[in-house]
Amino acid sequence: MTWENYYMPLTTGEAIELLVEKQGKARIIAGGTDLMVQHRSDPLNVRALIDIGRIPGLKEIREDSRRIYIGASVTHSQIVNSALLKKKGRVLVEAARTVGAPQIRNVGTVGGNVVNAQPAADTAIALTALDARIHILSGDGEFEKPVIDTFLGPGKSCIDPSKELVTAFSYSIPGPGERSCFARLARRESLALPIVNLGLWLCLEEDDHILKDIRIAVGPMSTVPFRARETEALLKGVLLDKAVIEKAGRSISDEVTPRDSFRGSADFKKQMIGVILKRSLESALEGKGVDSDEREQ
Amino acid sequence: MKFSNLGKETPILDGLEKVTGRARYVPDLKVEGMLHGRILRSPYPHARLKKVDISKAERISGVRDIITGKKVSQHKFGPMVPDWVILPDDKVRFHGDEVAAVAATSEESAAEALSLIEVEYEVLPAVFDPELAMAEEAPLLYEEKENNIATTFYVHKGDVDKALAGSEIVFEETYQTNQVYQAYMETMAAVAAPGDYERLTMWLSTQIPSMSRLRYAEALEICAEDLRIIKPHVGGGFGAKFEYKAHILAAVLARRTGSPVRMVNNREEDFRAGNPRVPMKIWIKLGLAKDGTLLAKDTRIIAGNGARTVYAPAITSTACYRIDSLYKFKNVRSTGYTVYTNTIPTSCFRGFGNAQMHFAMESALDTICHQYNLDPIKIRQQNGVTPGFTSIHGWEIKSCALKECLDKAVEESNWYDKKKEPAEKSPVKKGIGVAICNHVSGNRPFFKPFDGSSALVRLTPEGKAIVFTGEADIGQGMNTAFALIAAEAVGLDVKNVRTAAVDTDISPFGLGSFATRGTTIGGRAVYEAAVNLKKQLLEHLARVYEKKIEQITINEGQIYFDDQEDPITVAKAIQTISYTLGGTSLVGHGVFVPETVLPDENKYGNVSPAYPFGCHIAEVEVDTETGRARLLNYWAVHDVGRVINKQTLEGQVEGGVMMGAGWALGEDMVVKEGKLLNPNFHDYCLPTAMDTPRGRIYSYFLESGDPNGPFGAKGIGEPSLNPVPAAIANAVFDAVGVRVKNLPITPEKILEGLASA
Structure with missing residues (x-):
C-alpha cells in the first residue's frame, strides 16, 4: 500500500478541505471495485485516500419537483432496489442490474462507474440516455455539466479525483409519453x-x-x-x-x-x-x- | 440388494469444514520460517537465454536465494518424455516458461527481486499451430525432434480401406477442439520443508501424491523414501494437478536454503503456465451400411503438446482409440501426432482425449443421421456395445447399461415428441440433441509398472474406523465414498468412519485420481480391506464372547448374537477386544489388482476393470439474431454400476455438464503470437450459476452391477463431461441447422452459419 492515511469524512465540505489540503496528493475512493484492482497492477501515486462512503447526502436517491437526484456513492444495488427509480428511471435500474455480481453491486457506486469512464460502463450508458447532469464540488465551488461531457477517452474522465468530488447525478422527471x-x-x-x-x-x-x-x-x-x-x-x-x-x-x-x-x-x-x-x-x-x-x- | 449406507444422499463428510472455511488447503499453510517463492516467467514464446543477471535482485533485503538454469542441474526428466529440466540454461519455449525462481522472506521482496532480474533474450522464430509446426520450414523447439513431433500413435485393426470401399455410406469431416483451462478454485500450490534425517516434506495440491513423489525424487536426484508427500484438502484438479514445475522449484529452493518454501501460483500464472486441455484437429472418416451399421472408422489427429511434454501423448492415443470400444467396430485405423508448439504445455483435463473424440464422433454420427434419414437414437442402440462384448481392442465389457441409458434419456426428455414439434415462429428456436459416451475406470498403460490399489482400514479401540488410502480426494467426494464402502462392508454407521489425508509416510501407495479410477479401483481396495477387517473382527468376537462366527451379525454399528436378545455396540466390543490385544487397533488390509493387461504392440488388451457408459440429451434455444445458444434442459443418464453416494454423483454430473457446456459454448484460451490474452476470470468466461439451464439438469443413475467394482460401482468423473459438447452441438444443429465443427460454438459462428445457409 502506498498511501499513509485513509480518511472517512462525514460531510462533502470536509472531503473537499482534505483534497485542497493534500494538494493533489490525495484522491477520492468510493466502492473501490475498480480502483483497488487498478492499484494492484498500477499502484496509485497518492499519500491519502478519502473514502466518501460515510457522507450521508451522497448515498441518497431523491426527487424534487423537476428532477431526480442520485448521490454519487449510491451503489448499484441501491439503484436496483429503488422504488422511485423503478418507476422513473427504468433504464438506470436495468443497467445497474447487469453490472458484475451481487457482491460488486453491493459495493460499487454509480459515481465510480462514471468517473472510471469506460466506454461501455452500464450506468454511464444509462445516464447518457437520460441526458443526466453531473454535479461536482471542488475547492472553487459547485458546478454541473452533462454527464456525456465528462468522458475524454477510455478510462479518462475530465473529473480529477484528486481535486474534485462528484456529489450527484440528476435528470428531469419523466413526463407523459x-x-x-x-x-x-x-x-x-x-x-x-x-x-x-x-x-x-x-x-x-x-x-x-x-x-x-x-x-x-x-x-x-x-x-x-x-x-x-x-x-x-x-x-x-x-x-x-x-x-x-x-x-x-x-x-x-x-x-x-x-x-x-x-x-x-x-x-x-x-x-x-x-x-x-x-x-x-x-x-x-x-x-x-x-x-x-x-x-x- | 439392500444397503444400509449406499444409494443415499450423503453429504460429503468434510463438507462442514469446507463451507465454513475451516478446511486447510496448501496455500493456507504457515510453517515456521517459511520463505515465499516466486517464478520469473518468459515474456517471449521462444527465445535464447543470452544472459540472466541476478546481481541487482540479490541485493534486495529479504531475498534468500535466486536460482537460474546456470545454478541447477541440467539433467532431463519428465512424466512421459524426458524434456523437462529444473530450469533451462539454453532457451525458453513458451510465454510463461520458467526462467528463474526466488525465495524471500516476504512475497513483496520476492516480487521486487523478480522485477530486478535482468534477462537478455535473443528472440527466436516461434510456431503456435500444431499443424504448421509439422511443416518442413517450421522452427524446431527441440533440435532432435524432427518436424516438432513429440510422439506418434498408430493403430489399425481389420481392413479399413476395404471396409470403406464396401460401405454404402461414407462420411468424412474435420473437427477442431480448442484449448481450455480447468479453472479449479485452488491454484497450483506447494510448500516444501526440509525435515529430520535429511528428508524433505512437501505439502502438495495434487491428484497424484505417490506418483509425484517418484517423479520429484528423480528431478531432485534423491531417493524417493527421503521425500514425504502430504496431500491435505485439495480445491479441485480436473486433470491439471499432476507433476508440476513450481512444486519442484519449491523443493529445490527449500533444499538450498534449508528453510520451508511456499510456492503458490497467482491466477494469472496458473492460466499462463498451468496444464490446459490438449487442443486437437480431428479428421474422421466413417463407413456405414445403408441401415446405419458402422463398418469402418478412420481417424487422423494432430494434437498440441505445447512446449514440453506432460501427458499429451497419452491423451492423443486415448483420442485415437478409446471410443472404438463404445461401438461394435470391426475395422478401425487411427494415427495421432502429438506436436510441440511454443505454447503452454498441455495435459489432462476431464475426459483425457476421449472427450475431444466424442465431440468429433458424436457430431459426425448426428450429421450422418440427418443426411441419410437415420434415427440418431436407433443408430446408437444398433451399434453400441452390450454386456459380455469384447471390443476390437480386446476391451472386455462386463457390465453395460448403454442401451438402457438411451431408453431412459429418450423417455425422460420426451425426445420423440420434441423432435416432432414444429419450428418456432420467433427468432429464438429450440433444438434437442443426443450423444452417448464410454470411458474407463482405471487405465492399465497410464503407469507402466502396474494398475491397482491397496488400502488399510483401522478400527480404533473407540469403535471408529479410519480408511488409509493413497488415492487422492481432490474435492470430488472420494473420501466420503470410501467411508461409505468401508461402513457398508464392515457393518458400521458411516458417521463413525473417516478417510485420512494422504501422507506417504503413513498411507499405502496409490496411483491417484485420474482415469475415473478412484471409486472403482481405490474403492475396491477399501472394500477388500474392510472385508478383511470384518473377518478379523468376527474372529475376535467369537473368541472374546465365546460364540461361533455364524452366530454373529454386524449391522450399522451394532453386533447381534443369535442367542441374545440385545445387541452390543461395535464400540464396546472393540474396546473389550482391544484390551485383550495390548490395546491395539484392528487393521484390515486390502489389495485390488485388476486383471488388466498392458496393450500389445498392436494396442490389443483389456486396459480397465470396468467401463462406465452414459447418454446425454441437451435441449437448447438459439437466438437467430444474436447467435447466442442457451441451455434449456439437460438429461444425463449414466450407468454407474452401483450408486455409492447419490449426492456426490449428482454433483459430479451437474459439474461435468456445466464444465462441458462452458467448453462447448464459449470458454477459450485466446492466444495471440503465443501470448494468452485472457489469463483471468474476467476475460476467460466460465459459465456462472446464471448460465445453468433455464429448466434444469436431470440426472439418472442406472445400476448394472460391475463384477470388479466395489458393490458393482464404476466411475463417473469423466463420463459426466465426455458427451456434453457433442450433445449441445447436435442440439444447436437441430435448432437452427448450423453445424459448428470447431469449438467453442460462439454466436459469431452460429451467425456465420445462418448467413451462409
Whole structure:
C-alpha cells in the first residue's frame, strides 16, 4: 500500500478541505471495485485516500419537483432496489442490474462507474440516455455539466479525483409519453462486460407511435459512451413502425465504429447493436419500459 | 440388494469444514520460517537465454536465494518424455516458461527481486499451430525432434480401406477442439520443508501424491523414501494437478536454503503456465451400411503438446482409440501426432482425449443421421456395445447399461415428441440433441509398472474406523465414498468412519485420481480391506464372547448374537477386544489388482476393470439474431454400476455438464503470437450459476452391477463431461441447422452459419 492515511469524512465540505489540503496528493475512493484492482497492477501515486462512503447526502436517491437526484456513492444495488427509480428511471435500474455480481453491486457506486469512464460502463450508458447532469464540488465551488461531457477517452474522465468530488447525478422527471430501457449482450448471463450495450430514452406523442424525441446511448462503440445522433435524427418525428425499426437497426450499425476485441469483432458488434436497438424499440412500442406515472406498478 | 449406507444422499463428510472455511488447503499453510517463492516467467514464446543477471535482485533485503538454469542441474526428466529440466540454461519455449525462481522472506521482496532480474533474450522464430509446426520450414523447439513431433500413435485393426470401399455410406469431416483451462478454485500450490534425517516434506495440491513423489525424487536426484508427500484438502484438479514445475522449484529452493518454501501460483500464472486441455484437429472418416451399421472408422489427429511434454501423448492415443470400444467396430485405423508448439504445455483435463473424440464422433454420427434419414437414437442402440462384448481392442465389457441409458434419456426428455414439434415462429428456436459416451475406470498403460490399489482400514479401540488410502480426494467426494464402502462392508454407521489425508509416510501407495479410477479401483481396495477387517473382527468376537462366527451379525454399528436378545455396540466390543490385544487397533488390509493387461504392440488388451457408459440429451434455444445458444434442459443418464453416494454423483454430473457446456459454448484460451490474452476470470468466461439451464439438469443413475467394482460401482468423473459438447452441438444443429465443427460454438459462428445457409 502506498498511501499513509485513509480518511472517512462525514460531510462533502470536509472531503473537499482534505483534497485542497493534500494538494493533489490525495484522491477520492468510493466502492473501490475498480480502483483497488487498478492499484494492484498500477499502484496509485497518492499519500491519502478519502473514502466518501460515510457522507450521508451522497448515498441518497431523491426527487424534487423537476428532477431526480442520485448521490454519487449510491451503489448499484441501491439503484436496483429503488422504488422511485423503478418507476422513473427504468433504464438506470436495468443497467445497474447487469453490472458484475451481487457482491460488486453491493459495493460499487454509480459515481465510480462514471468517473472510471469506460466506454461501455452500464450506468454511464444509462445516464447518457437520460441526458443526466453531473454535479461536482471542488475547492472553487459547485458546478454541473452533462454527464456525456465528462468522458475524454477510455478510462479518462475530465473529473480529477484528486481535486474534485462528484456529489450527484440528476435528470428531469419523466413526463407523459416518456419511456426508457436498457439492453446488453455479453458472453455470459452474469459477471461479464458487455459485448454491446444500449440505453434508450424516448418520448412518444400521446395516443400514437410518433416519436417526439429520442436518445440512444451505446457502448463500447467509440472511445467513450456514444450517442447515436444520426440514428436519433432519423427517428425523430417519425411514426415508429416495423419498417422504421428495421431501418433504425441498419442505421445504427452503420453509424457506430467499434473496435475488434476478443469479446467480439467490430463487425459482430456493429451487427449486434442493430439487433438490440431493434428489440429495444419494439419493446418500447409494446409499452414496456414505460417510465412515467402512466405505467401501472 | 439392500444397503444400509449406499444409494443415499450423503453429504460429503468434510463438507462442514469446507463451507465454513475451516478446511486447510496448501496455500493456507504457515510453517515456521517459511520463505515465499516466486517464478520469473518468459515474456517471449521462444527465445535464447543470452544472459540472466541476478546481481541487482540479490541485493534486495529479504531475498534468500535466486536460482537460474546456470545454478541447477541440467539433467532431463519428465512424466512421459524426458524434456523437462529444473530450469533451462539454453532457451525458453513458451510465454510463461520458467526462467528463474526466488525465495524471500516476504512475497513483496520476492516480487521486487523478480522485477530486478535482468534477462537478455535473443528472440527466436516461434510456431503456435500444431499443424504448421509439422511443416518442413517450421522452427524446431527441440533440435532432435524432427518436424516438432513429440510422439506418434498408430493403430489399425481389420481392413479399413476395404471396409470403406464396401460401405454404402461414407462420411468424412474435420473437427477442431480448442484449448481450455480447468479453472479449479485452488491454484497450483506447494510448500516444501526440509525435515529430520535429511528428508524433505512437501505439502502438495495434487491428484497424484505417490506418483509425484517418484517423479520429484528423480528431478531432485534423491531417493524417493527421503521425500514425504502430504496431500491435505485439495480445491479441485480436473486433470491439471499432476507433476508440476513450481512444486519442484519449491523443493529445490527449500533444499538450498534449508528453510520451508511456499510456492503458490497467482491466477494469472496458473492460466499462463498451468496444464490446459490438449487442443486437437480431428479428421474422421466413417463407413456405414445403408441401415446405419458402422463398418469402418478412420481417424487422423494432430494434437498440441505445447512446449514440453506432460501427458499429451497419452491423451492423443486415448483420442485415437478409446471410443472404438463404445461401438461394435470391426475395422478401425487411427494415427495421432502429438506436436510441440511454443505454447503452454498441455495435459489432462476431464475426459483425457476421449472427450475431444466424442465431440468429433458424436457430431459426425448426428450429421450422418440427418443426411441419410437415420434415427440418431436407433443408430446408437444398433451399434453400441452390450454386456459380455469384447471390443476390437480386446476391451472386455462386463457390465453395460448403454442401451438402457438411451431408453431412459429418450423417455425422460420426451425426445420423440420434441423432435416432432414444429419450428418456432420467433427468432429464438429450440433444438434437442443426443450423444452417448464410454470411458474407463482405471487405465492399465497410464503407469507402466502396474494398475491397482491397496488400502488399510483401522478400527480404533473407540469403535471408529479410519480408511488409509493413497488415492487422492481432490474435492470430488472420494473420501466420503470410501467411508461409505468401508461402513457398508464392515457393518458400521458411516458417521463413525473417516478417510485420512494422504501422507506417504503413513498411507499405502496409490496411483491417484485420474482415469475415473478412484471409486472403482481405490474403492475396491477399501472394500477388500474392510472385508478383511470384518473377518478379523468376527474372529475376535467369537473368541472374546465365546460364540461361533455364524452366530454373529454386524449391522450399522451394532453386533447381534443369535442367542441374545440385545445387541452390543461395535464400540464396546472393540474396546473389550482391544484390551485383550495390548490395546491395539484392528487393521484390515486390502489389495485390488485388476486383471488388466498392458496393450500389445498392436494396442490389443483389456486396459480397465470396468467401463462406465452414459447418454446425454441437451435441449437448447438459439437466438437467430444474436447467435447466442442457451441451455434449456439437460438429461444425463449414466450407468454407474452401483450408486455409492447419490449426492456426490449428482454433483459430479451437474459439474461435468456445466464444465462441458462452458467448453462447448464459449470458454477459450485466446492466444495471440503465443501470448494468452485472457489469463483471468474476467476475460476467460466460465459459465456462472446464471448460465445453468433455464429448466434444469436431470440426472439418472442406472445400476448394472460391475463384477470388479466395489458393490458393482464404476466411475463417473469423466463420463459426466465426455458427451456434453457433442450433445449441445447436435442440439444447436437441430435448432437452427448450423453445424459448428470447431469449438467453442460462439454466436459469431452460429451467425456465420445462418448467413451462409
